[in-house]
Amino acid sequence: MAKTVRRVSTRAGKRSRMQEAHDSFVFARYLFMMVIIAAIIILTGVIITLGPLDISVADAYRALIDRFYPGYFEVEPLTSRVVWNIRFPRIVGGILAGLGLGVCGCVMQAVLKNPLASPFTLGISSGAQFGISIAAVLGISILGGPYLLVGNAFLFALLCSCFIIGLAAIKGATSETLILAGIAVNYFFTAMSQLFKYFADDEQLRLMTSWGMGDLSAFSWSKIPLILVVFGVCIPLLMLKAWDLNIMTSGDETAKSIGVNAEHVRVHVMLVSSLVVATVVCFTGTIGFIGLVAPHMARMILGGDHRFLIPASGILGAVVLVAADGVAMNVIAPTVIPTGIMTSVIGVPFFMYLMLKGRRREFWA
Amino acid sequence: MMIQLQAKGIEFGYNSSMILKDISFEIGPSRLVTIVGPNGSGKSTLIKCIDRILSPKSGSILIDRKDVTKMDRMEIAKNLSYVPQSSARTFSSNVFDTVLMGRRPHIGWLSSSDDEEKVWEVLRLLGIEDLAMSGFGELSGGQQQKVLIARALVQETKVMLLDEPTSNLDIWHQLDVMNIVSDLVRKRRMTALIALHDLNLASKYSHGIIMMKKGKIMAAGDPASVLTPENIEAIYNVEVAVRSQSEAPFIVPVKQIKMNGNHHNHNGKFFSNGKRRCGLPRSLSEIKEIRLS
Numbered sequence: 001m002a003k004t005v006r007r008v009s010t011r012a013g014k015r016s017r018m019q020e021a022h023d024s025f026v027f028a029r030y031l032f033m034m035v036i037i038a039a040i041i042i043l044t045g046v047i048i049t050l051g052p053l054d055i056s057v058a059d060a061y062r063a064l065i066d067r068f069y070p071g072y073f074e075v076e077p078l079t080s081r082v083v084w085n086i087r088f089p090r091i092v093g094g095i096l097a098g099l100g101l102g103v104c105g106c107v108m109q110a111v112l113k114n115p116l117a118s119p120f121t122l123g124i125s126s127g128a129q130f131g132i133s134i135a136a137v138l139g140i141s142i143l144g145g146p147y148l149l150v151g152n153a154f155l156f157a158l159l160c161s162c163f164i165i166g167l168a169a170i171k172g173a174t175s176e177t178l179i180l181a182g183i184a185v186n187y188f189f190t191a192m193s194q195l196f197k198y199f200a201d202d203e204q205l206r207l208m209t210s211w212g213m214g215d216l217s218a219f220s221w222s223k224i225p226l227i228l229v230v231f232g233v234c235i236p237l238l239m240l241k242a243w244d245l246n247i248m249t250s251g252d253e254t255a256k257s258i259g260v261n262a263e264h265v266r267v268h269v270m271l272v273s274s275l276v277v278a279t280v281v282c283f284t285g286t287i288g289f290i291g292l293v294a295p296h297m298a299r300m301i302l303g304g305d306h307r308f309l310i311p312a313s314g315i316l317g318a319v320v321l322v323a324a325d326g327v328a329m330n331v332i333a334p335t336v337i338p339t340g341i342m343t344s345v346i347g348v349p350f351f352m353y354l355m356l357k358g359r360r361r362e363f364w365a
Numbered sequence: 366m367m368i369q370l371q372a373k374g375i376e377f378g379y380n381s382s383m384i385l386k387d388i389s390f391e392i393g394p395s396r397l398v399t400i401v402g403p404n405g406s407g408k409s410t411l412i413k414c415i416d417r418i419l420s421p422k423s424g425s426i427l428i429d430r431k432d433v434t435k436m437d438r439m440e441i442a443k444n445l446s447y448v449p450q451s452s453a454r455t456f457s458s459n460v461f462d463t464v465l466m467g468r469r470p471h472i473g474w475l476s477s478s479d480d481e482e483k484v485w486e487v488l489r490l491l492g493i494e495d496l497a498m499s500g501f502g503e504l505s506g507g508q509q510q511k512v513l514i515a516r517a518l519v520q521e522t523k524v525m526l527l528d529e530p531t532s533n534l535d536i537w538h539q540l541d542v543m544n545i546v547s548d549l550v551r552k553r554r555m556t557a558l559i560a561l562h563d564l565n566l567a568s569k570y571s572h573g574i575i576m577m578k579k580g581k582i583m584a585a586g587d588p589a590s591v592l593t594p595e596n597i598e599a600i601y602n603v604e605v606a607v608r609s610q611s612e613a614p615f616i617v618p619v620k621q622i623k624m625n626g627n628h629h630n631h632n633g634k635f636f637s638n639g640k641r642r643c644g645l646p647r648s649l650s651e652i653k654e655i656r657l658s
Contacts (some may be wrong), residue, residue, distance in 0.1 A: 016485075016494060018488075018494050018495055018497045018498065019485060019497075021497070021498050022461055022497060022498060025459075025498060109456075110456070115456070240474065242474070243466075243469055243472075243474065244469075246458070246462070246466055247466050247469060249456045249458070250452050250463075250466070251449075251452065251453060253413070253418050253447075253449060254447075254449055254452060256416075256417070256418045256438060257416050257418060257442065257445075257446070257447035257449075258442050258466055258467060258469050258470065258516075258520070259438050259439040259441070259442030259443075259469055259470040260438065260469065261438050299456060303458055303459055303462065304456050304457060304458030304459075304462060305458065305462055307474070
C-alpha cells in the first residue's frame with residue numbers, strides 16, 4: 001500500500017513532500033539547462049585561446065563583443081581578425097553541427113522508439129558519403145565550384161532519408177522496419193563508397209577518407225547563414241512536437257489513445273530532422289557519435305520530457321563536439337586530428353562513465 | 366434510458382479474414398461492463414476499434430450520441446480513454462510525467478499548474494502519490510497498472526476502456542485494480558468497458574457481461590444470465606460448476622472438454638455430436654440489440 005505522504009503547509013497552500021520533490025526536479029532541469037548554456041559560452045572563450053597566436057580568454061570575449069559594439073573595448077586588430085575570421089567561425093560551426101546532430105538524434109530515437117537510432121545508424125551519413133564519392137571520383141555533382149562535394153552530400157543524405165520516410169508514409173512501416181531499412185541502406189551506400197574508393201586515385205582517396213572522418217574546417221561565415229536559416233525553421237518545428245514525442249515513446253497504440261497521430265508525427269519529424277542532418281553532414285562529413293550519444297546523456301540527467309530533452313541534447317552535442325574539436329586541433333599541434341575521431345575518443349569514455357555510474361541506471365525501460 | 370456508449374454493426378478484419386463480425390451493443394452511464402471470451406475471440410480488437418486505435422471496416426461508435434468515427438484523434442481522446450494491457454516503454458520517464466501525458470488532449474505546449482494539480486489529485490486518489498518521482502520501469506506490475514489508470518483518468522473522459530488490466534497481476538492486485546475501476550464507475554459516474562479473462566472477476570464486479578467467440582457476441586446481459594454452465598461450456602469448451610455467491614455467479618472449472626471439429630464449426634449454432642448443447646447463441650439476430658444500461 002502507498003505510504004502516507006507528509007504534507008507541508010505553505011502560504012500558497014498545502015504542498016506534499018512529493019510535490020516539493022517534483023518542484024526541485026523541475027528546478028534542477030532548468031538549472032542544468034543554464035549550466036550547459038554557460039558551459040558552451042565558457043568553452044567558446046577557452047578554445048578561442050588555443051592556437052599559435054597567444055590570446056587570453058578575456059581578450060577572446062573582448063574581440064567578440066567588439067564586433068557587435070565597436071569601440072567598447074580596445075582590441076588589437078590582429079587578435080580581432082584571428083578570433084573573428086579564423087577561430088570563431090569554426091567554433092560556431094561546431095556548435096551548430098553538434099546542436100543539429102544532437103537534436104536530430106534525440107527526435108529520431110523518440111519517433112523510432114529505439115535507443116540506437118541516429119543520423120549515422122539510419123544510413124543518412126553513409127548516403128552523404130556516397131554522394132561525396134561520386135563527386136570526388138566521377139566529378140559529377142548537382143552543384144559546381146566550392147559546393148561540388150557539399151551539394152552531392154546534401155542530395156544523397158536527403159535521398160537516403162526520403163527512402164526511409166517513404167517506407168513510413170506509403171507502407172505504414174513500423175519503427176523496427178525503419179531501423180532495419182536504415183541499417184540496410186547504410187550497408188548499401190557504404191559498399192558503394194568502398195567500390196569508388198577501390199577505383200580512386202590517391203588524391204580522390206584522400207578527399208573521400210578525410211570527409212569520412214568528419215571535419216569542421218569547411219565552416220566559414222559565408223556558409224553559416226544558410227545553416228542558421230535551416231535550423232531557424234526546422235528546430236522550432238521539432239520542438240512543437242515535444243509533447244507528442246513524450247507520448248510516442250509509450251508506443252503507437254498509447255499515443256493514438258491520447259490523441260497523437262503517431263504515423264503523421266513520425267513522418268513529420270523524420271522529414272524535418274533529415275533536412276537538418278543533411279545540412280550538417282554535407283559540411284562536416286561523418287561525425288557518428290554525437291547524434292547517438294548526446295540524447296542519451298541528456299536523458300540520463302533530465303528524464304524523458306522532450307521539452308527539455310530536445311534543447312539539452314542539442315546543447316550537449318555542441319559542448320562535446322566543440323570540446324573534442326578544440327582538443328583535436330591542439331593535442332599534437334600543428335597536426336589537426338579529424339574531429340570525428342576525437343569526438344569518439346573523448347566522448348565514449350565519458351558516456352561509458354555516465355552509463356555505469358549515472359543516477360538513472362534505468363533510463364532505458 | 367440514457368446511452369453512454371453505443372456500437373452499431375462494427376466489423377473489422379485484415380484482408381479477407383474477419384476478426385469482428387457485426388458487433389452491436391449499448392451501455393448506459395455509470396456502468397461497468399466486461400467483455401469475456403477465449404483467446405483470439407476479438408476482445409482486445411473490439412476495445413481498440415472502439416477507441417479507433419484500429420479502424421473498423423464498417424459500423425459506427427457513438428458516445429453521448431456523437432459519432433466517434435467523425436471525430437479527430439484529439440477529440441476522441443477527450444471522450445474515450447484507454448488503458449493498455451501493459452506499456453512497454455523504450456525510454457523510461459517518471460510516474461508524474463507519465464500521468465501528465467494524459468492531459469495532452471487538453472493542453473498546448475506548456476502544462477499549466479492546473480493540469481499538474483489534476484495529476485496530483487489523481488495520484489492521491491489512487492494512492493500512488495509517493496511514487497510520483499519513481500521511474501515507470503522501476504515499478505511492479507500492479508503499480509504500473511495503477512499509473513496507466515491514472516493517466517487515463519486525467520484525460521477526464523466519460524468512458525474508459527481497459528484491455529485486460531489484471532492479466533499480469535497477482536490476486537491482491539487484481540482485486541485492487543478492479544476495486545479502483547469499480548469505485549470510479551460509482552463515484553465519478555464513468556462507464557468502463559473492460560476486456561477480461563477471469564470470469565469470476567467479471568462476475569464479481571460487472572453490471573453487464575458481453576461474451577464473445579470468434580469475433581461475434583454470443584451472449585450479453587447481467588452476470589447471472591450470461592455466466593451459465595451451458596454458455597461457458599459452449600464458448601470455452603470447459604465444463605464448469607456455477608455457484609451463487611452473494612448473487613454473483615462463482616465459476617469452478619470441472620473438466621476440460623476436448624476440442625473437435627463440431628465445437629468449432631457451429632456456423633452460428635452450438636451443436637455437439639449432432640445435438641444442440643445449449644440455448645446459445647439463440648440466433649444472432651436475437652442478440653444484435655444488446656442493452657447493458
